[in-house]
Every structure is written in structure tokens, then in C-alpha cells.
Amino acid sequence: MIIAQYIVVGIIAVVAIGWLLKTYVLPSKKGGNCGDGDCGCH
Amino acid sequence: MDFTIAQLKRGEKAIIKQFSENDVPLKLLEMGCLPGNSVEMIQSAPFQDPIYLNVNGTHLAIRRETAEKIIVERYG
Amino acid sequence: MGKAINVSLIGNPNTGKTSLFNRLTGLNQKVGNYPGITVEKKEGLCKLSRTLKAHILDLPGTYSLNTSSLDESVVVETLLNRNSKDFPDVAVVVSDIENLKRNLLLFTQIKDLEIPTILVINMADRMERKGISLDIKAMESQLQATVVLVSARKNIGIENLKDAIANYHQLNTTPCVNASSIDPVYFEKLKSTYPKQQIYKLWLVITQDVNFGKLDRNRDLEDLKKNSFKIKSEDDLKRMQHKETVVRYQFINNLLKNVLTVNAAEATDLRTRLDRILIHKVWGYLVFFAILLLIFQAIYDWSSLPMEWIDSAFAKASTLVQNSLPAGPLTDLLSQGIIPGLGGIVIFIPQIAILFLFIALLEESGYMSRVVFLMDHIMKKFGLSGKSVVPLVSGTACAIPAVMATRNIEDWKERLITILVVPFTTCSARLPVYLIIIALVIPDQRILGGLFNMQGLTLMLLYMLGFGAAIFSAWVLNKILPIKRKAFFVMEMPAYKLPMFKNVAITVIEKTKSFVLGAGKIIMAISVILWILASYGYGEQFTNAEKIVTEASINDNLTSSELSQKIASHKLEHSFIGYVGKAIEPAVRPLGYDWKIGIAIVSSFAAREVFVGTLATIYSVESDDGEEETIKNRMRAEVNPILGTPLFNFASGISLLLFYAFAMQCMSTLAIVKRETNSWKWPAIQFSFMTVIAYFSALAAYQILNNL
Numbered sequence: 001m002i003i004a005q006y007i008v009v010g011i012i013a014v015v016a017i018g019w020l021l022k023t024y025v026l027p028s029k030k031g032g033n034c035g036d037g038d039c040g041c042h
Numbered sequence: 043m044d045f046t047i048a049q050l051k052r053g054e055k056a057i058i059k060q061f062s063e064n065d066v067p068l069k070l071l072e073m074g075c076l077p078g079n080s081v082e083m084i085q086s087a088p089f090q091d092p093i094y095l096n097v098n099g100t101h102l103a104i105r106r107e108t109a110e111k112i113i114v115e116r117y118g
Numbered sequence: 119m120g121k122a123i124n125v126s127l128i129g130n131p132n133t134g135k136t137s138l139f140n141r142l143t144g145l146n147q148k149v150g151n152y153p154g155i156t157v158e159k160k161e162g163l164c165k166l167s168r169t170l171k172a173h174i175l176d177l178p179g180t181y182s183l184n185t186s187s188l189d190e191s192v193v194v195e196t197l198l199n200r201n202s203k204d205f206p207d208v209a210v211v212v213s214d215i216e217n218l219k220r221n222l223l224l225f226t227q228i229k230d231l232e233i234p235t236i237l238v239i240n241m242a243d244r245m246e247r248k249g250i251s252l253d254i255k256a257m258e259s260q261l262q263a264t265v266v267l268v269s270a271r272k273n274i275g276i277e278n279l280k281d282a283i284a285n286y287h288q289l290n291t292t293p294c295v296n297a298s299s300i301d302p303v304y305f306e307k308l309k310s311t312y313p314k315q316q317i318y319k320l321w322l323v324i325t326q327d328v329n330f331g332k333l334d335r336n337r338d339l340e341d342l343k344k345n346s347f348k349i350k351s352e353d354d355l356k357r358m359q360h361k362e363t364v365v366r367y368q369f370i371n372n373l374l375k376n377v378l379t380v381n382a383a384e385a386t387d388l389r390t391r392l393d394r395i396l397i398h399k400v401w402g403y404l405v406f407f408a409i410l411l412l413i414f415q416a417i418y419d420w421s422s423l424p425m426e427w428i429d430s431a432f433a434k435a436s437t438l439v440q441n442s443l444p445a446g447p448l449t450d451l452l453s454q455g456i457i458p459g460l461g462g463i464v465i466f467i468p469q470i471a472i473l474f475l476f477i478a479l480l481e482e483s484g485y486m487s488r489v490v491f492l493m494d495h496i497m498k499k500f501g502l503s504g505k506s507v508v509p510l511v512s513g514t515a516c517a518i519p520a521v522m523a524t525r526n527i528e529d530w531k532e533r534l535i536t537i538l539v540v541p542f543t544t545c546s547a548r549l550p551v552y553l554i555i556i557a558l559v560i561p562d563q564r565i566l567g568g569l570f571n572m573q574g575l576t577l578m579l580l581y582m583l584g585f586g587a588a589i590f591s592a593w594v595l596n597k598i599l600p601i602k603r604k605a606f607f608v609m610e611m612p613a614y615k616l617p618m619f620k621n622v623a624i625t626v627i628e629k630t631k632s633f634v635l636g637a638g639k640i641i642m643a644i645s646v647i648l649w650i651l652a653s654y655g656y657g658e659q660f661t662n663a664e665k666i667v668t669e670a671s672i673n674d675n676l677t678s679s680e681l682s683q684k685i686a687s688h689k690l691e692h693s694f695i696g697y698v699g700k701a702i703e704p705a706v707r708p709l710g711y712d713w714k715i716g717i718a719i720v721s722s723f724a725a726r727e728v729f730v731g732t733l734a735t736i737y738s739v740e741s742d743d744g745e746e747e748t749i750k751n752r753m754r755a756e757v758n759p760i761l762g763t764p765l766f767n768f769a770s771g772i773s774l775l776l777f778y779a780f781a782m783q784c785m786s787t788l789a790i791v792k793r794e795t796n797s798w799k800w801p802a803i804q805f806s807f808m809t810v811i812a813y814f815s816a817l818a819a820y821q822i823l824n825n826l
Contacts, residue, residue: 001444002446004448005444005449008448009447009451009650012451013646016644017647019639019643020643020644023639023640067528067606067608068182068359069186069528069608070608071360071363071364071367072181072182072184072220072223072363073181073220073608073610074223075608076364076367078371079371084393085393085397087492087494087495088403088492089495091495091498092494092504092607092609094491094611098371099216099217099218099220100610101389101612101613102608102609103487103490103491103504103611104607104608105494105498105606108606108608
């Protein structure tokens, strides 16, 4: 049970770091836009 | 000395004659501020700038320095 | 369900275009961006009949097709590009009855593109009151177009409009003004070279370069650029555009002379009476100041109750998760990382909604233009434009739309300065930090006969400080930036309108939603990472924390809960984040902060509102005993490690407030400034001067207040 929790936490962490990197470090894709809709406003 | 919009007093009406400079912004014309159209001075802001006008039925505000470039002829 | 046709809504600003859009689509709409640019794209669906739907696009307001800004170029782009998926089957030009002359300029241009066009005359319900009568039949025959009278406000004529759209096949596409008359020889040559192309479209493509060089052209028209039609110099083209405008106005004035009669005597003069007060040299400023005061009091007073509910609800949820799920890292992550982090954003929904509500009301009513008018002369002295007031006021919501709102400032220097100083205004992301610090260090008392709350006044002072910093740095920038000013300014003064509930509600919901979703994602991600960094560590001190602390405090007679609290603190200090925090502590200690605040400041360089969430996460990890507590109480209990006094006292609180007032802690704003100024130079300059001011003013405040 604990192992499963560790795995889920690990996945969440990877997703979180990946998303932050995608949003802020590599925004140059898609014509320099930060995606459709809002841009992580504020 | 030409008479310009900047010299109009509150409530005075005039007809736009011409511009004293060639390089008038297109936007001003689009708003209806062009020769032949009527202009009425409605009010100026505190410190006499900007100026609130009714040009050809459109209510606009322009700065005094722009108004000084628009030559008009008073009537009424 | 049958097919959907494309309908574009086009019109001057202030014609009620958005109201009409809301009438046609209801809540069946979405707001996005045009690909690659930050212009807002509003689209929605409307059911025309049982078999026909319309996909409606609300294009940005524009006075003509002669573009001078990014927003306007979107309109031209949509109308010229036949291959675009947004290319309209029907163009609906929205005009308002009182400004028909000016509105028709845009209409004649669009009609000349030979797109099926309907002229909508909005605010028809005002006709009688304004003493206006209009011969629609004569107008239709002279314009060779379908004219529909509507009132979006009173929901009149909408069905007629839907019918007209549904019968779009029958619309007349004959041009009504002959643009070639401005230079017949030139146009004849153009026509013989491109016999297949529509002539007015060619002309627009050629002239777009005069004002705006970045428009992407269709491939088949690309060679126009290199072609001999550019032999005309820019001055010549400009003169021809002037001439075109004059020709169009001649047509319009002639047309309306016959069909429109205005009985001026009957006009009720709300405009005159309101203007007499609202732009008066004394009353005008007083009213503006009173409105600002009201807004800030409201943000504070109206929202305190719902905020308390939200705060305690999240504290309860944390405890519930901790106690009901099986123990383990995921449970801890949820209860200590994600839920408190999320609470840190949800709690500000009431305030942000109130702020957006007021901004929407000011814009809808037409009052915002009066503020611009009142302030222009003063702002000019500081190198800004009266139009900078709108970004500065809407900057209180978010700097990003505010930076975009500078697009209608004509002068580049005034616009650049506005962009550079706008992030000083107190955006809603600063509110979370301000509110929690104010609650901790400013007494909750009423002063001046119970009229004002001291905490509310402090908030107002902070807003004024933000404006002050913006104005002052504008003045400095105006002195040092070597750019020439043209100081051109023209603005429409719209009629006063009672704001429509539906428009305001949609704006508030849309904006609040995008704030919460946008900021929420960052906060979630950062709180997950922070939690992990705070919960794990390495080395003897972390892994054997329990043993080390127990042995060290063996003679202190601690209760078991005090002991476990101490162990958790020790662990946190030696976690990954503890090491990072200790490393930056020397830099923040002179400002009165400990290493935990240091971490919160560093993480809020991504976005300011992360501050509260970060502290919430750090403190939850620390108090590992599942006790239910609100963020505020935890902060109040913090002790300065050196002085032994409460960590959040008056001196360190003011220091933090000043730091957040001045620092440029928003990556999204930097990104948008880069895009709007087209270079990294300006965001870099902005970031540096703001951070330097923030650090040194916080330093000065703490050192002075602490040594009093």
C-alpha cells in the first residue's frame, strides 16, 4: 500500500515539474505562445 | 493668424477648413475630423487640456497641441 | 443538426457589439486567443433556425480597416483571408444610432470587400428619446444592403437579425463607395495586373504596410509586396488613405442628409448633466477618488466573511484527508501539500471577483473614458498618456491584460513607459500576501468615528503606493529614455450607459475563472514540488532527527506533542528546502525574515500568490500532528529565531509589504512585456529596477522600524 502511494507521488512530482518546465522554460514552441487560452495569468 | 479649434470657447461651433500640417494622423480623419465637417467645443478638461469636442456628431477628446493644427471658421 | 455558417461581428468600440454577442450566444461562448498572438478571441454558437446554426466571432472593436494596432489587424486578417476557417459567410457590422455617421465609415469599407454584409443599428430604443428618425427603406436602397434595427439591451429585433443572417444568400454584395475614384489611373493598373482579385482587397493589402508591417498575407497576394505597386511612396499612400476617408465621409454625409433627421430639442441630455459633474475640475477628481475608496473598502469588507469560511473549510478538509486515508506519502502530499496550496488560491476568489466587478462596471458605464479625459494632462507630465489610466486601473486586476490594454496608446514612448510601470500597480496576485500580512500586523480597529477600517485603509495606502511608484518611475523613465514623443491623442467619449447585468456577469465569471485556473495550475505544481523538497532530505541530521532531538532535549521535560513538534522542525530544517532556505537566509535576514519566508519569496518569483501557499505547505509539514489550524494562526505563532519575538511583527510585516509592492515577481508578465515590446531588453530592465527598489525599500523599512 505504501509502495503504491510512493509511486503515485512520484508520478505527480514528475508531471508537476514537467508542466512547469513546459510552461516557463520552453515557451518558444507554438510560435512563442504560452498555449491557447490564458497564459498562467498573474 | 489662423483661427483653430484650440481657440474655440465653450459652446462655440465652427466648420473645419483645413489642417496646418500635412502629417495629420489618419485616426483623426476616421473619427470624422475632416474639412467640411462641423465641430462644437463642449468643454475642456482642467488645465485646458485635453479638449472635449462634438465633431460631425461624434464626441471626442483631443489634446490641445493637436487642436492647434486644425483650422476652423466660426459660425452661429 | 444542420450545418453552421460563419458570422463575424464587427464594429466600432462602444456600439454594444459585445451585448449583441451575448444576446445571440448566451452563455454558449468561449474566450481564447488568436494563435500566436495575445488578442482575445471570443466565439460562440447561435441557433438561427431548426436546421441552421451560426458560429459567431466577436472581432475586436475598430474604427476602420486601416489598422494601426494588433487588435485591429486581426479584423483585417479575418476579412481578407478566404482560406481561414473563420472567414465569414456573413459580416454583421454593428453600429449605434447616435454615432451612425462614424460607424458607417467601417461599414462602407467592409461592404466594398464584397462580403455579404448586414448593417445592424443598435440602441434603437433610444431613437425616440434622442429625437432621431431614420428612413430605413431609403437607407437600404442607397447602401444596397440589409439594415436591421435592434436593441441588444431591451432584446428587440434580435429575431429579425437572426432571420437576416439565415437568409444570407439573398444579401446584396455590391460595393457602395467607389474607392478607385481616389486615383483612377493607379487602380486601373492594379486591376489589369490582378484581374482575378477583388480590387478593394488589393488596396487594403498594399496599405497595411503603411501602418502595420506584420500582417501575414495570403500566399497569392505575397508578390504584391515586391511588385511595382509599391512605387508609391509611403507618403503618397498615406495621402491616398486620407483621400479615401474623405470620399467615404462625403458619401455618408450625403446619404444621411436624406434619411436621418435629428430633432435636437427633444434630446434629453444625460451626457451634458453627468459630464458637468464627472469631469468638473474639482468634483471630477473627488468623485474618482471616492470611487477608488469605495472599491478598496468593498474588496476588504464584503469578502471577509466568505474568506473565513473558505479558510476553515480547507483546514477541515486537510484534517479529514489526514485522518481517513491510510497513512503514507500520498496522504501527506494531499493533506499537507495540495489542499493547503489550493486553499491559498481559492480563498481569494471573493476579492478577485469583486475587483473585476468594479472594473467591468466602470468600463461598461462609459465612466472610464471620463477618467482618461480628466487625467491626460497630469499623466502627460509624467511621460504617460491619459489612456495609461485604463492599464493602471485594470492592472489592479492583473498586469497581463493591462499590458495588452496599452495597445490603444498612439505614442510609442508613452506606451512603452506605461508597459514598464504597470506592474507596480497592485494586482490581484499581491492581494493574498497583503491581506494575510495586514491581518497579522495591523489592528482590526475602526477609526474616524467607525467609518473606516484600519486594515482597509492600509490596503488603500498600499494601492496608492503602487500607483505612486508607477507614476514616479514613469517620470524618471520619461527623463532618461532617449525616444522622441509625438504626443498624439484622440479618444471617443462614449455615451453614458447603465451597465447591463448580463455583460458584467459574463465578464466577472470569465475573468475570475481564468485567474483561478491559470494561477491554480502554477500553485498546484509548485506546492507539490515544495512539499517533496520539504518532506525529504539527506544526511545524518535528517534521517536520525528523531534520535538527535530526543537526546538533545532529554532534560527539558517536554510533552510528547512538544517533542514531536520539535522533531518535525528539526527535520524541516535539514530537508532539501531547509538547505536552500539556509543558503538564502543571509540575504533576507536584514529585511527581518527567516529562511522560510525566504523560500516563499523565492518561489513567488514564479507568481506572487504562491507566497501564502508556500508558507502554508511549509508550516503543515512542520506541524505534523494533524491538528486543524488556519494559515493565519500558524503564521501568528511563528517566532523570530534570533530575537525570540513574533516573526510577523510590525517591522517585518511592513518590510514584506513593501517588498511585494515593488518586486517584479511574475514570469507571465515578463513574458507578455517581451512579446509586446518585441525584445528581451525591456523586461530585463523592468525586472532589475523593480527588484532593486523592492529590496532596498524593504531593508530600509525594517531597519528603521525595528530600531525605533
